[in-house]
Amino acid sequence: xxxxxxxxxxxxxxxxxxxxxxxxxxxxxxxxxxxxxxxxxxxxxxxxxxxxxxxxxxxxxxxxxxxxxxxxxxxxxxxxxxxxxxxxxxxxxxxxxxxxxxxxxxxxxxxxxxxxxxxxxxxxxxxxxxxxxxxxxxxxxxxxxxxxxxxxxxxxxxxxxxxxxxxxxxxxxxxxxxxxxxxxxxxxxxxxx
Amino acid sequence: xxxxxxxxxxxxxxxxxxxxxxxxxxxxxxxxxxxxxxxxxxxxxxxxxxxxxxxxxxxxxxxxxxxxxxxxxxxxxxxxxxxxxxxxxxxxxxxxxxxxxxxxxxxxxxxxxxxxxxxxxxxxxxxxxxxxxxxxxxxxxxxxxxxxxxxxxxxxxxxxxxxxxxxxxxxxxxxxxxxxxxxxxxxxxxxxxxxxxxxxxxxxxxxxxxxxxxxxxxxxxxxxxxxxxxxxxxxxxxxxxxxxx
Amino acid sequence: xxxxxxxxxxxxxxxxxxxxxxxxxxxxxxxxxxxxxxxxxxxxxxxxxxxxxxxxxxxxxxxxxxxxxxxxxxxxxxxxxxxxxxxxxxxxxxxxxxxxxxxxxxxxxxxxxxxxxxxxxxxxxxxxxxxxxxxxxxxxxxxxxxxxxxxxxxxxxxxxxxxxxxxxxxxxxxxxxxxxxxxxxxxxxxxxxxxxxxxxxxxxxxxxxxxxxxxxxxxxxxx
Numbered sequence: 001x002x003x004x005x006x007x008x009x010x011x012x013x014x015x016x017x018x019x020x021x022x023x024x025x026x027x028x029x030x031x032x033x034x035x036x037x038x039x040x041x042x043x044x045x046x047x048x049x050x051x052x053x054x055x056x057x058x059x060x061x062x063x064x065x066x067x068x069x070x071x072x073x074x075x076x077x078x079x080x081x082x083x084x085x086x087x088x089x090x091x092x093x094x095x096x097x098x099x100x101x102x103x104x105x106x107x108x109x110x111x112x113x114x115x116x117x118x119x120x121x122x123x124x125x126x127x128x129x130x131x132x133x134x135x136x137x138x139x140x141x142x143x144x145x146x147x148x149x150x151x152x153x154x155x156x157x158x159x160x161x162x163x164x165x166x167x168x169x170x171x172x173x174x175x176x177x178x179x180x181x182x183x184x185x186x187x188x189x190x191x192x193x
Numbered sequence: 194x195x196x197x198x199x200x201x202x203x204x205x206x207x208x209x210x211x212x213x214x215x216x217x218x219x220x221x222x223x224x225x226x227x228x229x230x231x232x233x234x235x236x237x238x239x240x241x242x243x244x245x246x247x248x249x250x251x252x253x254x255x256x257x258x259x260x261x262x263x264x265x266x267x268x269x270x271x272x273x274x275x276x277x278x279x280x281x282x283x284x285x286x287x288x289x290x291x292x293x294x295x296x297x298x299x300x301x302x303x304x305x306x307x308x309x310x311x312x313x314x315x316x317x318x319x320x321x322x323x324x325x326x327x328x329x330x331x332x333x334x335x336x337x338x339x340x341x342x343x344x345x346x347x348x349x350x351x352x353x354x355x356x357x358x359x360x361x362x363x364x365x366x367x368x369x370x371x372x373x374x375x376x377x378x379x380x381x382x383x384x385x386x387x388x389x390x391x392x393x394x395x396x397x398x399x400x401x402x403x404x405x406x407x408x409x410x411x412x413x414x415x416x417x418x419x420x421x422x423x424x425x426x427x428x429x430x431x432x433x434x435x436x437x438x
Numbered sequence: 439x440x441x442x443x444x445x446x447x448x449x450x451x452x453x454x455x456x457x458x459x460x461x462x463x464x465x466x467x468x469x470x471x472x473x474x475x476x477x478x479x480x481x482x483x484x485x486x487x488x489x490x491x492x493x494x495x496x497x498x499x500x501x502x503x504x505x506x507x508x509x510x511x512x513x514x515x516x517x518x519x520x521x522x523x524x525x526x527x528x529x530x531x532x533x534x535x536x537x538x539x540x541x542x543x544x545x546x547x548x549x550x551x552x553x554x555x556x557x558x559x560x561x562x563x564x565x566x567x568x569x570x571x572x573x574x575x576x577x578x579x580x581x582x583x584x585x586x587x588x589x590x591x592x593x594x595x596x597x598x599x600x601x602x603x604x605x606x607x608x609x610x611x612x613x614x615x616x617x618x619x620x621x622x623x624x625x626x627x628x629x630x631x632x633x634x635x636x637x638x639x640x641x642x643x644x645x646x647x648x649x650x651x652x653x654x655x656x657x658x659x660x661x
Contacts, residue, residue, distance in 0.1 A: 012345070014428075048525050050660045052278050066527025073518025079454045091446035092526040092533075094439045275654060328608050335605035342595050351658045352591050356605055359587060359651050363609050366640070370612035373636070374619060 001026055001061055001140060001171050002047070008055030009042045016042055017191055020056070024140070024173060027166050029186025032175040038192030040175035041072065041144055047173060048142045068093070068138040070146055074129035078118030082109055082128045085117055089132050099135035107131045107157060123149035130154075133161040141165060143174035159184050204422045205431050207281055211419040218412040225405040232398040240395070249307045254399060255406035256300035257322070260329055261364070263293035263410060267336070268361035271354030281418065283350035284425070286357060287340050288417040292410060294333035301326050321372040328367055332360045346425070443528040444536045451540035465502040466548050472498040473556045484561065491560040492621035495570060496614055499549050500581055504603060504610075506545045507585035511593050511656070520656055530657060535649035538583050546578035562625065569624035569634070576637035577617040583648035584609045590655035613640060 007020040016039030024030055032040045045051040047058065048069045076085045086100040104113045107127040117125055130146060141162075147155055159181055162172050172186075233251030240247040267289035273282035304323055305315045317323060336353045343349030426432040455462060476494050477487055514520050523533050553574050554567040562570065588606035592598030620633035 045660075048521075050521060050524055052661060054278065067525060069521060069525035071518050071521050073516065073521065075518035075522035077450070077454070077513070077517055077519060079457050079513075080450065084450075084453070088446050088450055089522065092443050092522060092528060094442075094527070275658070328611060331604075331608040335608060338601055338604055339591060342592070342598070342601055348658065348661055351661070352655065355587075355651060355655045355658060356591055358654075359609065359647075362643075362647060363612070366612045366643075367608070370615040370636075374615045 003059045003061070004047070004056065005059060006056035007043070007046060007053055007058075009039055009046065010054065011039075011042065018055070020189075022187075022189060024171050026139075026169050026171060028171050029162060029166060029184060030171075030173040030189055031180075031186055032173065032189045032191065033177075034191030040191055043189075043191065044142050044144050044173065044175055045071075065139060066093070067140045067142050068132070068136045069142050070129050071144045072148075074126050076117045076120075076125045076128050079116065081114050081116055082120065082124075083113040085128050086131055089129070090135070093132070093136065093138065095132065095135050095137055100131075103131040103134040104128070106134055107154060121149075123151065123154070126150060127154055130158060130161075133158070133165070139170045141170065141172045141174070143172065145175055145177065147176055147178045147180075155180075204280055204426055205429075208419055208422050208431075208435070211415045215412070215416055215419070218408070218415065222405065222409050222412050225401075225408055229398060229402040229405045233402055237395050237398050238392070243311065246307065246310045249303050251399060251402045253300060253303035253307060255403045256296045256303060257326060258403055259406050259410055260293060260297040260300050260326065262407070263289050263296055264329065264332070264357070264361065264364065267293060268354075268357045271357040274351055274354045275358075280347070280425070281422075283347055283354070284418050284421045285414070286350050286354050287337075287346075288414055288421065290333055290336040290340065290353065290357070291417070292413060294330065294337060296406075296410075297326060297330045297333055301330060319375065321368070321375045324371045324375075325368045328371070329364070332364070336360070440528060440532060443526065444532060447533050447536035448540050451537055451544070455540075455544045462544065462548060465506045465545065466552050468505060469498055469502040469549060469552060470556060472501065473560065477560070488561050488625075491557065491562055492566075492570070492625055493618045495553060495557055495560070495562075496573075496577075496618040496621065499553060499574060499578065500610055500614055502549060503545060503578060503581040504585055504606060507582075507589045507606070508599055508602060510541065510586055510589040511659075512589075515593050515659065520660060524657060524660055530653035531649045534652045534656065535645075538586055538649055538652065539645075541586060542579035542582040545582050546574070549578055550574045562621075566621060566624040569630045570621050572634055573617045573620040573630075573637060576634060576641050577613045580613050580637075580640050580644040581610060583644045583652075584613075587648055587652050587655060590652045590659065593655070593659040613637070616640070 001024050003021075003023045005021050006018075008018040009016045016037075020043070022030070032043060034040050042051065046053050048067055048071075050069070075089070076082075077088075080088065082104060083100055086104060087097045089095075090097045090100060101110075101113065104110055107130065109124060109127055109131070112120060112124065117128060120128070126146070126149060133141070146158065150158065155178075162184060165172055230251070234248050237248070237251075239245050267286055270282045270285035270289060273279050274286055301323070304326065308317055308320075308323075309315055336356050339356055340346070340349040340353040343352060423432055423435060473494065476490075476498075480486060480490075511520065514523075523530055526533070550571060554562075554571050557567055557570050585602075585606055588602045588609075589598075591605065592602045595601065616633045616636045620630040620637065623630040623633060
């Protein structure tokens with residue numbers, strides 16, 4: 001689906017990673033691992049097209065397609081309700097708006113759908129952003145520490161969504177510190193080794 | 194095409210080329226200035242109205258030309274920096290802003306010096322060109338300030354490049370609006386020298402000085418970019434080798 | 439899909455603005471306060487005031503617009519909204535256009551309504567009030583868009599406020615000249631349509647170029 005060739009990234013005159021090559025294929029899960037400051041976020045941002053690849057290049061098989069990006073900052077607006085946030089994301093990403101209510105139920109936020117996101121906890125806000133995994137039609141998901149401040153139930157739900165995505169011919173690249181269930185082991189990209 | 198382009202703009206290659214050219218360019222610029230100043234300040238005839246005071250145009254007018262030309266170069270470099278992420282172009286944006294601000298300040302300063310004997314005042318609100326030049330100085334200061342506000346100089350350069358491009362669209366509009374405002378409030382604009390009076394014996398040294406200013410700008414730009422490359426690439430091996438001599 | 443994304447951004451901006459509508463009044467209060475300060479500073483010389491009124495009304499409105507810019511994109515940056523825009527696959531310039539149009543309406547409309555009232559307070563009468571309203575309706579959006587570009591350029595800088603003013607104010611000059619020029623003309627009984635047409639030209643130029651420049655600045659802010 002997406003091939004990275006000899007990617008390199010420098011920050012403040014220091015090299016984070018160099019000559020990083022890998023190929024994300026359909027149905028694959030890639031885990032980006034490494035210590036804080038090893039460049040996990042930088043790598044994901046390059047893959048997402050947020051930052052330019054200053055060394056090396058990204059090659060899409062076929063046409064370049066938009067990805068689903070859930071970053072460290074989850075793009076949930078404090079002034080909008082949980083439902084409005086999710087509907088906004090769906091509208092922007094070309095997905096079905098009608099699926100929002102069910103998705104919020106699924107992440108356990110059914111009771112909070114009309115609550116302003118500013119009053120939600122960090123974990124709840126993250127769940128609002130992740131709820132769109134339930135209906136997103138994007139083939140490549142790029143997730144930066146999606147499991148941060150999630151409870152056990154939400155992690156289980158998340159892993160189900162990843163399974164579903166891989167089964168239907170998508171791919172997932174995610175950075176995480178946490179151990180994930182054995183059923184989800186994928187390829188590992190160790191940074192800063 | 195893109196690959197060849199980036200290869201040509203490799204900082205290391207540029208450093209080598211600039212190092213080879215700089216001595217020649219410097220000598221040429223120094224000689225050119227000596228000839229141009231002698232021609233303008235001594236050989237050219239005095240003006241029939243303004244006497245000797247007009248000779249400041251041999252510095253003032255080329256500075257004013259360059260102040261605009263450098264802005265155009267800066268915006269061009271900004272476009273390259275934004276579209277292709279070429280490091281050299283990013284450096285050029287900032288260095289052009291520094292030099293452009295100096296040319297603009299020089300044009301303003303010499304304009305005021307000239308205004309004192311001509312109009313009896315340092316600053317003439319009725320002159321649209323002086324006003325435009327002052328606004329241009331503020332535009333340059335904005336680009337410099339924006340660039341310096343970012344800790345990451347590469348990001349600062351690209352942000353400044355966006356502003357430079359916005360500025361290049363605005364410069365003609367600003368100039369037009371200032372002239373429009375002028376005709377509205379002051380009646381006819383004060384013209385400094387009547388067109389027929391610019392005799393060719395005065396014009397040729399002026400054009401020559403203009404060319405020398407362009408040469409001077411190119412030389413200093415090259416020298417400044419060269420130093421900046423060495424700074425930014427300090428942790429690369431080739432830069433280390435250059436430093437050791 | 440593009441139309442839906444445009445509408446979504448547009449509605450979102452209006453909704454957010456409505457929910458903090460108290461803040462929308464601040465530029466208005468600022469505008470009125472500045473218009474109060476000028477006479478107090480200048481002394482109650484009514485003739486002088488009447489002469490300077492068009493410029494004062496425009497300069498104060500310009501400053502009010504400038505003050506409303508600083509935080510335009512800061513929530514989007516902190517919450518990650520800009521990342522969502524960039525990765526959405528919809529053209530960033532198109533989304534920026536939606537936000538800029540909403541922003542111009544939110545900031546300009548109240549000022550355009552209040553401007554003629556303040557002008558009447560300063561002693562402007564008759565046609566000059568209409569010309570002021572028209573010039574503000576054409577010019578304020580352009581000021582908003584230039585300011586939005588400034589806000590996008592200074593995004594993420596800890597003390598961007600004064601820098602924002604520094605880079606934006608020179609670009610405001612043509613709008614100020616044509617805007618105040620139109621009102622001056624009306625006060626002096628000259629035709630104002632030339633200046634208004636020039637403002638309309640700037641409005642079209644602004645709506646076509648400002649979203650592109652803002653999008654470029656937002657993209658760089660993410661690098």
